[in-house]
Amino acid sequence: MIWNRARECMDRPQLGQLQTERLRNMLGSVYKNVPFYREKFQQRDIEICDIRTTEDIGHLPFTVKQDLRDNYPFDMFAVPMSEIVRIHASSGTTGKPSVVGYTQKDIATWSELMARTLVSAGAHRNMVVQVAFGYGLFTGGLGVHYGAERIGASVVPVSGGNSKRQIMLMQDFGTELLCCTPSYALYLAETMAEVGVDPGDLNLKYGVFGAEPWTNAMRREIEAKLGIRATDIYGLSEIMGPGVAYECEFKNGLHIAEDHFIAEVIDPETLEVLPAGEKGELVITTITKEGIPLVRYRTRDITALDPSPCPCGRTHARIGKVLGRTDDMLIIRGVNVFPSQIETLLVEFGELEPHYQIIVDRVGNLDSLEIRVEVSDALFSDEVRRLEDLQKLIAREIHSRLGLSARVKLVEPRTIERSEGKAKRVIDKRVL
Amino acid sequence: MVKQISVFIENRKGRLAELTGLLRQHGIDLKALSIADTTNFGILRCIVDDPDQAIGVIREAGFTANLTEVLAIEVPDVPGGLAGILDLLAEADISVEYLYSFVRTHGKSALILFRVEATEKARQLLLSRDVNVLTAQQVYEL
Numbered sequence: 001m002i003w004n005r006a007r008e009c010m011d012r013p014q015l016g017q018l019q020t021e022r023l024r025n026m027l028g029s030v031y032k033n034v035p036f037y038r039e040k041f042q043q044r045d046i047e048i049c050d051i052r053t054t055e056d057i058g059h060l061p062f063t064v065k066q067d068l069r070d071n072y073p074f075d076m077f078a079v080p081m082s083e084i085v086r087i088h089a090s091s092g093t094t095g096k097p098s099v100v101g102y103t104q105k106d107i108a109t110w111s112e113l114m115a116r117t118l119v120s121a122g123a124h125r126n127m128v129v130q131v132a133f134g135y136g137l138f139t140g141g142l143g144v145h146y147g148a149e150r151i152g153a154s155v156v157p158v159s160g161g162n163s164k165r166q167i168m169l170m171q172d173f174g175t176e177l178l179c180c181t182p183s184y185a186l187y188l189a190e191t192m193a194e195v196g197v198d199p200g201d202l203n204l205k206y207g208v209f210g211a212e213p214w215t216n217a218m219r220r221e222i223e224a225k226l227g228i229r230a231t232d233i234y235g236l237s238e239i240m241g242p243g244v245a246y247e248c249e250f251k252n253g254l255h256i257a258e259d260h261f262i263a264e265v266i267d268p269e270t271l272e273v274l275p276a277g278e279k280g281e282l283v284i285t286t287i288t289k290e291g292i293p294l295v296r297y298r299t300r301d302i303t304a305l306d307p308s309p310c311p312c313g314r315t316h317a318r319i320g321k322v323l324g325r326t327d328d329m330l331i332i333r334g335v336n337v338f339p340s341q342i343e344t345l346l347v348e349f350g351e352l353e354p355h356y357q358i359i360v361d362r363v364g365n366l367d368s369l370e371i372r373v374e375v376s377d378a379l380f381s382d383e384v385r386r387l388e389d390l391q392k393l394i395a396r397e398i399h400s401r402l403g404l405s406a407r408v409k410l411v412e413p414r415t416i417e418r419s420e421g422k423a424k425r426v427i428d429k430r431v432l
Numbered sequence: 433m434v435k436q437i438s439v440f441i442e443n444r445k446g447r448l449a450e451l452t453g454l455l456r457q458h459g460i461d462l463k464a465l466s467i468a469d470t471t472n473f474g475i476l477r478c479i480v481d482d483p484d485q486a487i488g489v490i491r492e493a494g495f496t497a498n499l500t501e502v503l504a505i506e507v508p509d510v511p512g513g514l515a516g517i518l519d520l521l522a523e524a525d526i527s528v529e530y531l532y533s534f535v536r537t538h539g540k541s542a543l544i545l546f547r548v549e550a551t552e553k554a555r556q557l558l559l560s561r562d563v564n565v566l567t568a569q570q571v572y573e574l
Contacts, residue, residue: 375440375473375496382438382500382547383529384468384475391472409472412442414494 003119003151004112007259008314012307015315019054019262022287027051027060030293033078036071037295054262057285058273062296068098068238076292077101084291089137090237090336097137100237101291107146109288113243113257114147120248120255120312121177121231122206125152128173132180132188133211133334134160134403139241140211140334144179147243153177160184160334163191174203181334182214182222182230186365189225199226208233210242211334212367213323219251234322238297239284245319253306253318260288263317264296265305268326279304281326282319300327330426332360332367335404339425342371345397349390350378357416361429369406371398374413433501433551434568435483439476440496443469451476454493460486463574464545466532477532479504479545481572503546503555504534504571506564514544520561521546526554534574543574 002008010018027048030037040061041048051059068076073096077084085104089097102110123129129148133140141159148155156169160180166188169175178185185207192199204226210233222230234254235242244261245254256263264273265280274280282299302324307317330337339358346354355374360367373379373394381387391408398406417424441447448467455462464479480486483499490497507513521528526548534543543566548554558565 377491377496377498380438380440380496380498382436382475382477382498384470387440387473387475388470410440411473412440412447412494413496415442 001119001122001124002313003116005313008116008255008316010259010315012315015258016054018259019287020052022259023054023057023262023285024048024051026285026287026289026293027295029078029290030295034076034293036067036076057262057264057296060285060295062271062283062298063294064298065098065238065300068100069096072096073099074101076294078293079103079290086142088139088142088237088241090139098238100139103290106240106289106291109260110143110240110243111146111150113240113246113260114143115150116147116257117233117243117246118144118147118153118177118208119151120246121208121233122229123148123151123153123177123208127153127176128156128203129153129177129179130156130158130166130169130173130175132158132160132166132178132184133242138334139235139237143235143241143243144208148179163188164195167192167195167197170202170204171197176203177206177208178204178226178228179208181211182209182218183212183333183362183365183367185209185222185226185230186218189222190365199228204228207231208246210234212331213321215323216321232321234319236299236301238292238294239286239299240289244284248310248312248314250310250312252310253320255310255314255316255318256284258316261286263305263319265303266298268298274304276305276307276317279320282322300325300329302326328426330358330360330428332369332404335402337369337402337404341402342398345394345401346373348397349394351376355413355416356425357427358425359427359429362431367430369398369404371395371406371408372411372416373408374416375410376413379410433555434479434504434545434566434571436500436502436545436547437478437480437483437487437490438498438500439478439490441467441474441476443471443473448476450493451490451495454489455480455486458485458489460489463571464532464534464543466530466545468530477530479534479571483572500547501551503548503551503558504566505544505546505558506566507542507544509540509542513542517544517546517558517563520557520563521548521554524553524557526550526557 083103084101086102089099131144135141207228207230219230231247234245245256262285264283268281282301286293301322303319303322357372359370394408461481466477468475529547531546
C-alpha cells in the first residue's frame with residue numbers, strides 16, 4: 001500500500017521542480033537565520049540566487065557532525081526557541097551529543113514520513129503496532145510512534161527491553177506489526193522459543209526494523225522465525241530520525257523521501273559526487289526542515305543511489321541497504337558508539353594513554369560488548385577488591401553514558417594487538 | 433618497612449612460569465609468595481632479597497607491578513599464636529587487607545606477612561606489645 005500516492009509517486013520532472021523550490025527556500029532560511037551557514041557561504045562567495053536548480057547543489061559546502069557539536073546545543077537552529085517543540089540528541093564522539101530541534105511542522109513532516117514507512121511495510125488503521133524502539137532522546141521510539149498514530153493504528157509504546165512483557169503484550173493485544181532493531185527481533189524470537197510461545201499462534205504479520213545494519217540473510221532468519229514480512233527503515237537523528245528512507249514490498253533498496261530530502265553519494269576521499277549506482281558516502285540536504293535544516297550533511301553511511309523506476313510505483317530514488325561507515329562509529333544494539341567515547345571515559349579513570357580494545361560480538365542474536373583495558377601502573381592496585389571495583393565502575397560509567405551494558409576485563413600491558421604502534425581498537429565479530 | 437612486590441597477572445597459561453623464570457634469570461631469590469586470583473586475573477605478591485632491583489626487572493619485562501609496604505611478624509608456632517596478633521590489631525581498629533606466611537624450612541616460629549591499612553600505626557602497636565616485627569633488612573637476608 002502507498003500512504004501518499006501524490007507525493008510518493010510524483011513525476012520525476014515535477015519532483016525536481018518541487019525540490020528546487022524547496023531547496024531555495026531552505027537556503028534563504030539558513031542564510032538569514034543560521035550564522036554558521038551565512039559565514040560559510042560568504043567565505044566561499046556563494047550567492048543564494050546562483051543556486052538555480054538542484055544540479056547546483058555541488059557548489060554548496062558540506063556539513064559534518066562536528067559542526068553540530070561546535071554549535072552545541074542550539075546554534076544550528078534556524079528558528080527561535082519559541083518555535084521548537086521537541087529536542088532529540090544522539091551520542092557524539094566526545095562528551096557532548098549532537099542536538100536537533102523540531103518545529104510543529106517538522107513533527108508533522110516526520111509523522112508523514114513514518115506513516116509512509118509503516119504503510120509501505122503493511123500497516124493500516126485497524127492494527128495494533130508495538131513500538132519496541134527506545135523512547136527518549138533517541139529518535140527511534142517517538143518517531144515511529146507519531147507515524148503509527150498518524151495512520152490511525154493503535155500504538156503500544158512499550159519501548160525497548162523486558163522481552164517477556166513484549167511477548168505477553170503481543171499475545172494479549174494481538175500485535176500485528178512490530179518495530180525494533182533487527183537483532184532485538186531475533187532475540188524476541190528466541191525468548192518465545194524459551195518460554196514456549198509459538199509465533200504462529202500470534203497475530204504478528206509485519207516487522208519494521210532498523211537503527212542498526214542488517215543483512216538480507218538476517219532478514220530471512222527473522223521472517224522464518226517470526227513468520228512475518230520484515231522491512232528495513234533508514235534514518236538518522238541529524239536529518240530527522242527514522243523514516244528518511246524505507247523499503248517497499250519489493251525489498252530492493254530503500255526509497256528516500258525526495259520531496260523532503262536531496263540525496264547525493266560522494267567519494268569520501270575526493271568529495272566528488274559519484275554517478276548513480278556507485279558506492280560512496282550518502283550526503284543528505286534537508287529541504288523542508290525548519291528547526292535545524294542541514295546543507296549537504298555527510299552521514300558517513302556507505303551506500304549507492306538507484307534512481308531507476310521501482311515496480312511498486314514509487315518514483316523516489318532508492319538507496320542500497322546501509323552496511324558500512326566511513327568513520328569508526330559502531331552501532332551496538334541500536335546505540336551509536338564511537339571508540340573515542342570509551343577512550344575519554346578511561347582517561348577520566350586516570351589513564352593518560354589508555355590502551356583498550358572494544359570487542360563486539362553477537363551472542364544469541366544480541367550484540368555483546370566487551371571492553372579490554374590494559375592495566376597500567378596508574379590503574380593497578382595490589383588489592384583484588386580495588387581492581388574488581390575498577391572493572392565495575394568502568395562498566396557502570398559506560399552504562400550511564402551509552403546506555404549499554406558492557407563486560408570490562410582488565411588485561412596485562414602490551415597484550416592488546418598493535419598494528420604500526422597503534423592498538424587495534426575495535427574487533428567486530430558480528431557477521432554482517 | 434618491608435617492601436613487597438605485587439604483579440598483575442592475567443589468567444593465561446604459562447604466565448606465572450614466565451615471571452618466575454624472569455626472576456631466576458636475574459638471580460633474584462623468592463622469600464615468600466602468595467597469589468590472589470579472580471576469574472580474569474590474579475595478583476602475585478612476593479618478597480625477594482632485592483625488591484628495588486626486582487621491580488625494575490619485572491617492569492622492564494612488561495608486567496604491571498608496584499611496591500607495597502607490609503609488616504613481617506614473627507608469630508610463636510603454638511595454637512593461638514596468630515590469633516593473639518589479630519586480636520591486638522582488631523582492638524586497635526586496624527583492619528587487615530590480607531596476610532600470608534613465609535616459606536621457611538626450619539625454626540620454631542612462623543613468619544607472617546601482614547598488609548594492613550595503617551602500617552606504621554600497626555607496627556608501633558605491635559612493638560609496644562613485645563611482638564617481634566622484623567626489619568626489612570632482616571627479611572631480605574633470611
